[in-house]
Each structure stands twice: as C-alpha cells, then as structure tokens.
Amino acid sequence: MTSTSRADDILGGLDGIRDDLEDFYRDLHAHPELGLAERRTAARVAERLREWGYGVTEGIGGTGVVGVLANGDGPTVLLRADMDALPVREDTGLPYASTVTTTDADGAEVPVMHACGHDTHVTCLLGFARLMAAAPQAWRGTLTVLFQPSEENGDGADAMVDDGLADRIPRPDVALAQHVLPYPAGYVGVRPGSFLSAADSLRITLYGRGGHGSMPQFAVDPVVLAALCVVRLQTVVSRELAATTPAVLTVGSIQAGASPNVIPDSAVILLNVRTYDETTRRQVLDAIERCVRAEATASNAPKEPAIEHITSFPATVNDADVADRLAKAFAAHFGDDAGTIELQTASEDFSQIPRAFDAPFAYWGFGGADPEKYADAVRKNTVAQDIPVNHSPHFAPVMQPTLDTGVAALTVAALEWLGAAESPGGRG
Numbered sequence: 423m424t425s426t427s428r429a430d431d432i433l434g435g436l437d438g439i440r441d442d443l444e445d446f447y448r449d450l451h452a453h454p455e456l457g458l459a460e461r462r463t464a465a466r467v468a469e470r471l472r473e474w475g476y477g478v479t480e481g482i483g484g485t486g487v488v489g490v491l492a493n494g495d496g497p498t499v500l501l502r503a504d505m506d507a508l509p510v511r512e513d514t515g516l517p518y519a520s521t522v523t524t525t526d527a528d529g530a531e532v533p534v535m536h537a538c539g540h541d542t543h544v545t546c547l548l549g550f551a552r553l554m555a556a557a558p559q560a561w562r563g564t565l566t567v568l569f570q571p572s573e574e575n576g577d578g579a580d581a582m583v584d585d586g587l588a589d590r591i592p593r594p595d596v597a598l599a600q601h602v603l604p605y606p607a608g609y610v611g612v613r614p615g616s617f618l619s620a621a622d623s624l625r626i627t628l629y630g631r632g633g634h635g636s637m638p639q640f641a642v643d644p645v646v647l648a649a650l651c652v653v654r655l656q657t658v659v660s661r662e663l664a665a666t667t668p669a670v671l672t673v674g675s676i677q678a679g680a681s682p683n684v685i686p687d688s689a690v691i692l693l694n695v696r697t698y699d700e701t702t703r704r705q706v707l708d709a710i711e712r713c714v715r716a717e718a719t720a721s722n723a724p725k726e727p728a729i730e731h732i733t734s735f736p737a738t739v740n741d742a743d744v745a746d747r748l749a750k751a752f753a754a755h756f757g758d759d760a761g762t763i764e765l766q767t768a769s770e771d772f773s774q775i776p777r778a779f780d781a782p783f784a785y786w787g788f789g790g791a792d793p794e795k796y797a798d799a800v801r802k803n804t805v806a807q808d809i810p811v812n813h814s815p816h817f818a819p820v821m822q823p824t825l826d827t828g829v830a831a832l833t834v835a836a837l838e839w840l841g842a843a844e845s846p847g848g849r850g
Contacts, residue, residue, distance in 0.1 A: 425837040426754050428560045432833055435553045436826060443549045443829075444821055448518040450541040454507030454534045456526060457572030458581070460485045463505045463544065467569050470548055474555040476567070479590055483581030487569040488591050491555060496563025496841035500594035500781070501550070501832055502772055503543035504573035510535040513815040538812045539602035539790060542819050544569060546600075546828030553833065562841040564592050568775065576621075576733045579774035588778045596744055597776035597783040598835050600828065603766075604811045605789030606796040607824045610752050610831050611763025612786035614745040618738035619670075619696040620703050621769035625732050626651070626691040626714055629725035635683035644689035645678045647721040651691060651714050652676065658709045669706055670696040670767055696767050698737055735769035741782035747838050748784055755834045756827075763787050768812070786835075788827050790819025 423431075446466075455463055464485045471478050476489035485505070511533035512520045522534040536542075551567045568591075572578030605611070628651065630644030652673050659669045671693065678689035695710070697703040711729055718727050752760035763786070776783035789796075791809050799808040810816035 423560075423842050425751065425834070425842075428842060429755060429830070429834045429837050431560050432553050432557045432837075433830055435556055436549070436829060439549060439552055440826070443545055443825055446548065447541060447545040447821060447825060450544060451516070451536050452518045452520055454520050454522055454536045454541070455505070456509065456524060456534060457506040457575040457578060458484045459524070460505040460571050464569065464571075467505075467544065467548065471551060471567070474552055476551065476555070482587055482590065483571060483578060483583075483585045485571040486578070486582045486585075488587075489551060489567045490591060491551075491565045493558050493565070494562040496561075497595040497839045498564040498566060498592045499836045499839045500566040500568055500597040500775070501547060501836060502568040502570055502597065502599040502775060503547035504540045504570045504578065504772075505544055506540060506572050506574050506578065507534050508537045508574055508813060509533065510537040510813065510815050512537070514818040516818055535815065537814060537817050538574065539817070539819055540573070542602045542790065542824060542828060543600070545825060546832060549825065549829040550832040550836070553829070554836070560842075561837060563839070565836065565840065566591055566594060570772070570775070573771055576735045576769075576771050579771040583774055583778040587775070593779045594776070594781045596839050597779070597781050598832070599772045599783070599785045600831055601770070601785070601787050602790040602819050602824060602828065603787040604791050604809045604817075605787065606791055606793040607789045607820050607822070608759050608793060608827050609789035610756050610760045610786060610827065611788070612740070612745050612748050612752065612784060613762050613765070614740055614742040616698045616737060616765060617740050617763075617785055618766050618768055618770050619698050620737035621733070621735040622695045622703070622707060623732040623734075624693050624695070624710065625730045626693070627728040628689045628691065628714075628718060629723050629727065630685065630687055630689070630721075631724050632687040633685045635685055638685060641685040642722055642724060643685050644723075645686065647717060647723060648676050648678060648689040648691055650717045650721070654713045654717055655693065655710060658706055658713065662705070662709055663702065667702055668698055668765060669702055671706065671710075692732075696769065698765070700737075703737075735771055736773050738770050738773050738785050740784040744782050744784040748786060748835055751834050751838045752786075752831065755830065786831065788824070788831055790824045792820045
C-alpha cells in the first residue's frame, strides 16, 4: 500500500470528526491566550490526546504539551503546532469572535485574538492525531505531536528545549510544521532551503544633553540625532547589500521628550531586521551599530549609544531532501492545489526544536483565504487591499476547506516517513 493510498484510507475518517473539529476551532478562537499563558488551551489539548491513547507530558517550557503514540517499529516523526495568540482587538465580525482581554507581562490590559491562525494549527494537529490513533493498521512507527507555547514572542521553543525536551520525548527522525497563510484555502506550498527569515529586534538608546528649546546651542539634541540615525539606517539595505540579497530593516518606533520647548536627554529607537542567512544578518547588525555610533559621534553626544537585542528568531531553512519529498507527496495528493511557495519575510522559532535533536526538518504553508474572494482580488489586482494578512484584526481563515487541508497536509507529510503495516520501518 503506497503512502498516498494510506493517506486516503486515514483521511476517510475526516467526515466523522469534522463537526467536532469545527466546534473545537470555534471555541479555541473565542478563547485565545497569550504566550506562556495558554493554560486552558493546553489542558484541552492534553485531555483529548489522553482520550485517544497518547502518552502525554504537560508543562514543558511552562505550558507546552507533547503527545507520543508508539505503533510498532519504524521511524519517529514529530509534528508541531503553536498555541499562542496576539494582543490584538478582533474586528472580523465572526459570531465566535474573541472578546477576551487580559493583563500582559508588563501589567497592561490588552485585548487578545488568534490573529495569526494558531487556533487553526492546534485544531489541525489534533484532527490529525485523532485520525492516526483511529487507524493503526495504516502506519508503523512513533508519532510525536508537540503543542508549543509562545511562538509569537520567540521564546516558546527555547523554553521547551531548556526544560529538557530532548531528554523527555523520543528523538525524531524528521520534524514537520505548517502555517496558515493568506493564500486560497485548499492550497499547500513548500520550498527547499530558506523559507522564513531570521528576525532581530533592537532597542537603541541615544544620549544627548537636555536644555531649553530656545537655546539649542547649550544642548545636544537626541531627537535630531535619532532622525539622522533613521535616515542613515535606511541606506544599510539599499546601499550596502546586493540587490539580489533579500533583507528588511524597519524602524518601528521613536520615543523622545514630552514637551515642545524642552530638548530631552535621550531618545529611544526600536527597530527590526529580517535576513535569510547568518552572513547577511551579521553584516546588517554590524552596519546598524557602526551607523548609530558614527551619528552619535558626529552629533557630539556625551555618551555612547546603548544597543540592546530585545528578541531574536532564527532563520527557518528547510532541509532540501525533506522539502523535496514533501513537495512530491503534496503534488500526488493535492494535485494542482500543491506547489512551491515564495520566500516569506515572517519569522518562526520552530527550528529550535529539531535543532535540539539534530534532526532534519521542513516547514510549509497552507491557504486560509476564501478562494472566491482571493480569485476576485487577483482579477482586480487588489489582493493587498482585500485579503487580510496574519496579525491583522481582520484575519480570519475560512473554516473550510482550511481545516480539512491542514489535517490532510499533516497526514500526507507524516506518512512519507511512517512505515506501512506490511513494511515496518519502510516508506510504504
């Protein structure tokens, strides 16, 4: 029995669980939780995995959950979903839209929304886990389903690894993950090599000498210094990198002073950098420091700037062999709805998990936008305006065929490694 026919056999059970999956998704969407606070989500996940016969470990890295199902000899495959939501006020108009507010890590009251589709990821991985547990005759090996906290903050995967993940679950032969994206629902895309960018967020504090706005000659104005830095930083990508080298540098915040006639003592710049390889990343970060320090010297600043790394995400670089194998499997199952996906400028921390095991991995995307609306937007050349993207308050994947596609993609992918019943440890 081929992996394609085994996938069809397992996915035949979707009709019997679809309503339950959709109910679970609505509930999860309506009850989002921020990173490392996913206690309700984790509890519901663990309860269901136990019900289906998985060995469950809770509380890894705070709120992480792992389920393991051994089914004879064969490879071990790890599949991951992220659980956390974002501090975004939902504006989708859905009947199950989130109205949740909570207190964030800084003590501020914030709205909460599944604005990045992690509720979709959790639901799809649970649906896959349920179907696999119900069809032991179709596969052999060990299945590990991992539900990760705090992906949005970039610290959830590290938290699980630091909590001894590698010593608490079987070492995977391959690790797999997926993300819902603003493509037509039903579409699945993978690419070898670079897929998601590395991301570095920095806080730069520029020091001046405060004084009266009417007497700037007695001051060193950090507002002007900050403005000069922002302009100079825009040349790092445009003038120091080759046009064929992708990178993004964004200054997202400038904060200084509180009065129109007072020159403040300092200014703070927050910026974000996206790159795809370590050489480019190092080049851009070094250039940022060089430019900022040079502008401070030119402005006669009384003190060196303070440059702090706030967060850092690794680049997601798919193993070429794993990605190629997935591409062929997706093409066989999804036909014209499978293809190659372009380089993404978003970032992820998933790769920290397979790296902890020195295991190959691949990450793919699947669509969540209404196919008719997407096609109409393509015809009108208004995709950017009409199709909400991840992190938007309007982001809401259509429930179907998004959920079915996500479950199917996980199933097809896992069966490329999990052996067939009649061929333990083989490809099937």
